[in-house]
Amino acid sequence: MSATAWAAVVVFVAAYALIASDKVHRVKVVLAGAVIMLLIGATDGHTAFFSAEAGIDWNVLFLLLGMMLIVGVLKRTGVFEYVAIWSVKRARGRPFPVMVILVLVTAVASALLDNVTTVLLIAPVTFLVCDRLGVPVVPFLIAETLASNIGGTATLVGDPPNIIIASRSGLSYDDFLVHLAPLVVVLLVVFIGLCRVMFRSAFTYDPVRAAQLMTLDEREAIHDRRLLVVSSIVLTGVTVAFVLHTVLHLQPAVVAMIGALVLLASSRLDAEEVAADVEWPTLIFFMGLFVMVGSLVNTGVIDEVSRTAAEAAEGRLAEATVGLLWGSAALSAVVDNIPYVATMAPVIGELVAAEGNTAQARSLWWALALGADLGGNATAVGASANVVALGLAEKAGHRIGFWGFTKYGLLTAVVTITISTPYVLLRYFVLA
Amino acid sequence: MRANDLAVDLPTVTIDLPVMDAARLLAQHDLPGLIVVDAQGRPTAILPGTDVLKMAVPQYCLDDPALARVIDEATADVFAHQLGDRTVGQALPDTARELPVVDEDATALEIAALMARSRSPLVAVVDAQRRLTGAVTLDGLLERVLEP
Numbered sequence: 001m002s003a004t005a006w007a008a009v010v011v012f013v014a015a016y017a018l019i020a021s022d023k024v025h026r027v028k029v030v031l032a033g034a035v036i037m038l039l040i041g042a043t044d045g046h047t048a049f050f051s052a053e054a055g056i057d058w059n060v061l062f063l064l065l066g067m068m069l070i071v072g073v074l075k076r077t078g079v080f081e082y083v084a085i086w087s088v089k090r091a092r093g094r095p096f097p098v099m100v101i102l103v104l105v106t107a108v109a110s111a112l113l114d115n116v117t118t119v120l121l122i123a124p125v126t127f128l129v130c131d132r133l134g135v136p137v138v139p140f141l142i143a144e145t146l147a148s149n150i151g152g153t154a155t156l157v158g159d160p161p162n163i164i165i166a167s168r169s170g171l172s173y174d175d176f177l178v179h180l181a182p183l184v185v186v187l188l189v190v191f192i193g194l195c196r197v198m199f200r201s202a203f204t205y206d207p208v209r210a211a212q213l214m215t216l217d218e219r220e221a222i223h224d225r226r227l228l229v230v231s232s233i234v235l236t237g238v239t240v241a242f243v244l245h246t247v248l249h250l251q252p253a254v255v256a257m258i259g260a261l262v263l264l265a266s267s268r269l270d271a272e273e274v275a276a277d278v279e280w281p282t283l284i285f286f287m288g289l290f291v292m293v294g295s296l297v298n299t300g301v302i303d304e305v306s307r308t309a310a311e312a313a314e315g316r317l318a319e320a321t322v323g324l325l326w327g328s329a330a331l332s333a334v335v336d337n338i339p340y341v342a343t344m345a346p347v348i349g350e351l352v353a354a355e356g357n358t359a360q361a362r363s364l365w366w367a368l369a370l371g372a373d374l375g376g377n378a379t380a381v382g383a384s385a386n387v388v389a390l391g392l393a394e395k396a397g398h399r400i401g402f403w404g405f406t407k408y409g410l411l412t413a414v415v416t417i418t419i420s421t422p423y424v425l426l427r428y429f430v431l432a
Numbered sequence: 433m434r435a436n437d438l439a440v441d442l443p444t445v446t447i448d449l450p451v452m453d454a455a456r457l458l459a460q461h462d463l464p465g466l467i468v469v470d471a472q473g474r475p476t477a478i479l480p481g482t483d484v485l486k487m488a489v490p491q492y493c494l495d496d497p498a499l500a501r502v503i504d505e506a507t508a509d510v511f512a513h514q515l516g517d518r519t520v521g522q523a524l525p526d527t528a529r530e531l532p533v534v535d536e537d538a539t540a541l542e543i544a545a546l547m548a549r550s551r552s553p554l555v556a557v558v559d560a561q562r563r564l565t566g567a568v569t570l571d572g573l574l575e576r577v578l579e580p
Contacts, residue, residue, distance in 0.1 A: 078498040085502060124496035128503075131490065212507070220501035396491040 005299035008042035012292055012343075020335045022381075027281045030288030030339075042295035053346070054294035056287050059167040059253045060160075064114075064283060066256025067157060071117045072277035073263045074235060077228040078221035080109065084125040085218035093210020095135050095203040099143055100192055102126060106144040107151025107188055111158045111181075112239065115148040115385040116279075122148075123392045132216070134209040138398050139199035142405055145389040146377050146412045150191055152385075153373040154184040156252060157242065161341035161372040166252065168345040169352070169365050173242040173252060179366050183423050187374075187416045194415060198408050227267055234263045286338075293342050306350035313351065317360055318429045321367045322421055324348075328371025329417045333378030333410075341372050363428035370420045378413035380405040435538040438576060439557040439566025444469045445479065447521030454520050455484050455512065464553035464570060468520060473563050475556040477524050478532055487523045488512045533558055536565060540577050543568050 001009075015033035019026045037043050048055050074080075084105050091097035102122065110118040122144050130137035152158035156166045156173040165171065222228055238259035245252055264271050296302050313320035331340050348364050355361030376383030380390055380402045386409065393400045444467045445454050454466055458481045465480040486494065488511055493500040500508075532552040534543055536559060543555050553570040 081496065081498045081502065121496075124492035124499055127490070127492035128499050131492075215504040215507070216502045217504065218502055221498040223498065223501070392495075 001300060001304060004040060004042055005301050005304075007040050008037060008295045008299045009301055011036050011040070011042070012296060015292060016335070016339065019339060026336070027285045027288070030285055030292060034288040034291035037292055037295035043291060043298045047298055048291045048294060051294065051298075054297040056290040056294070057164070057167050059251055060163050060290075061283055061286055062253035063157065063163050063167075063256045064160065064286070065278060066253065066258075066260040067114060068117075068278040069260035069274060070235065070238065070256065070263055071113055072274040073227070073267050073269060074113075074231050075117070075121060075277075076224070076269065077231050078223055079228055079231070080121045081125055081221035082218045084122060085129075085216050085221065088129050089214060089216070089218070093133060093207075093213045094205055095133060096196060098129060098133065098213075099140055099195055099199070099203075102129070102140060103143050103147040103192060103195065104188070107147045107154075107184075110148040110151035111154040111184075112235070114157070115152040115159055115383065116388050118148045118151075119145055119385045119389050119392070123389065127396055128216070129213065132209060132213040134206055135204060136202050136398075137396075138393060138400055138404070139202040141389055141393055141398075142400065142408050143195050143199060145385050145405075146409060147188070147191065148385050149373060149377045149383050150184060150187050150412075150416060153187075153370065154181040155242075157256075159373045159376075160338050162369055163252075164338070164341050164345050165365055165369050168349050169362070171362070171365060172246045174246065176369075177243070179427075180369065183370075183420060186423075187419060190415060190419060191412060194412060198411065227269070230266050231263060234259050234266075237262075286342075289339055289342050293346065296343070297346050302346045303350065306347045306354070309347060310351055310354045313355075317355060317363070318425060320351075321363045321424055321428065324364055325367040325371045325420060325424060326417060328368055329375030329378065329413060332372045332375030333382045333413065337372040337376050337383060341368065344368055360428050360432060363424055366428075367424055370424070371417065374416045374420065375413055377409045377416070378406070379409060382409065382413075433540045433576060434536065435534050435543060435555075435557045435568060436536045436565075438540065438543065438568045438572060439536075440569070440572060442467065442554075442567045442569075444473075444475075444564065445520050446470070447476075447519060447524070449520045450515075451484060451487055451518050451520050451523045452512075452515045454479065454523070455488070455515065458484060466520075467554065467556050467564060467567055468524070469564055475531065475533055475558065475562075475564050477529075478550075478552050478554050478556065479520060479523060480553060483523050483525065484515075487518060488515050490514060532556065533562075534568075535560075540573065543573060544577070547573070 011033055015029050018024050018029045087101045087105055088098045091101050106118055106122050123141060126140050127137055130140055156162050156176045162176060238255055241248060241255040242252055245255055264274060348368055352361045352364055380386050386405060390400050443457050443461060447468060457466060465478055467475050468477040468479055470476050530550045532546050532550045532555045534546060534555055534557055536557055546555055547570060555568045556564055557566045559565050
């Protein structure tokens with residue numbers, strides 16, 4: 001490798017360590033890293049901005065932007081509150097069924113929207129419901145956060161690592177539905193059983209408090225019926241277009257942007273106000289990250305890593321897939337899964353291509369997605385949704401410590417990854 | 433017109449007073465806020481009535497206004513019970529704001545500028561030893577400056 005390539009590796013590792021340490025804001029770290037990569041010649045302006053392989057992945061950025069704008073409008077409709085309260089009232093105030101319903105609502109919403117948004121939307125409803133029921137809110141909040149990471153695994157748009165994988169691999173929305181969603185359904189069923197055991201002391205039924213829950217009027221949550229109708233039509237249209245995007249010859253990013261623009265134009269909301277809800281720091285983080293990873297591609301570092309990995313995996317694809325699944329889970333438990341997947345995606349891309357892009361070879365993509373998404377559950381800092389949930393709990397006066405979350409998260413991650421292992425082996429190797 | 437001319441006597445509170453008592457003071461005296469003083473009688477903070485309200489309102493209703501609407505009237509009517517036995521100190525914001533305090537010779541414009549900048553409906557007036565001598569309220573200031 002050239003001196004520039006080694007310099008790029010040093011910059012990259014230093015940036016990664018800083019992100020993991022959480023001492024400096026991650027946006028500052030990746031921007032500084034990207035600037036240094038440009039200054040040392042590990043990449044250049046043209047490559048950084050316009051290269052599909054070694055530059056900023058605009059598909060990922062515009063898909064995220066489109067979805068953030070859609071959510072920005074959707075959350076103003078009150079539909080989420082309506083659905084959540086309507087659903088928990090079906091459980092007639094019995095705590096465990098209430099938790100099951102909240103877990104399912106969160107998982108489904110996380111598959112359609114991103115995990116952090118889902119947690120931000122479900123948490124206030126959960127505080128209200130638990131307040132009414134007189135049950136501790138912490139177990140419910142933890143269960144929902146874990147469910148959001150599991151549910152988000154099911155679709156292309158459910159979790160940012162999946163968006164990166166889809167863009168780098170060319171896998172479609174339907175591919176994610178066909179390969180990951182069935183497993184996620186099984187994982188959710190098992191997770192609900194786990195919740196029954198893990199949080200058993202939280203399910204104290206009080207008929208008087210249950211009656212208080214039934215007095216909530218979910219219809220009042222809907223403030224603007226026109227906005228609700230318009231948003232529902234657009235969200236349904238966007239989801240259908242995602243499913244049909246290969247037939248329609250539209251990139252998911254284009255679908256999301258069209259949906260966002262139609263919704264903004266038809267919602268009568270102040271576009272500036274909605275745009276203020278976009279998580280711009282996250283988008284900037286992605287830009288800097290792509291420039292840094294692109295520098296590794298540009299200087300041949302990724303080629304080198306891929307060659308070594310390909311040699312190690314040669315003739316042992318099944319072992320490599322299982323190793324990637326568990327390795328990704330372990331790494332995603334301790335570092336942010338977004339930079340991890342952004343770094344691994346070009347490596348896996350080359351590995352899959354070297355193996356002839358067969359269905360078996362593509363199992364590496366699924367192992368990466370499952371490992372990164374489900375591994376994020378393992379610790380309090382493993383996924384953005386976990387960090388957000390802990391922050392919301394603290395703000396409401398219910399502090400959840402690192403281990404207070406991790407003891408449940410780790411068990412959930414180990415169980416879900418353990419179930420995923422035979423799924424991957426059976427589906428892509430034994431029964432293939 | 434100087435701060436001395438505009439100042440009126442207002443009840444003060446200390447940080448260990450139950451916030452429920454502070455809320456009663458606000459209601460009984462029709463005040464926009466309260467001046468928090470230390471043991472020596474020096475103002476340390478202004479507690480706006482909205483901060484007392486913020487403490488009484490469940491956090492989930494602040495985070496998501498739609499949830500305030502779904503709660504039935506009977507429960508909504510007793511929301512102030514949430515204040516419980518919490519104190520004035522707990523109601524004060526964590527981040528320090530500019531303390532709206534002026535000397536006795538401050539002009540009406542000086543007071544108005546401070547109120548507008550600090551978004552405080554109340555400005556404390558202190559003597560040379562920084563002890564509280566009175567307070568100027570938003571209502572009182574506007575009434576005097578708008579006099580024909």
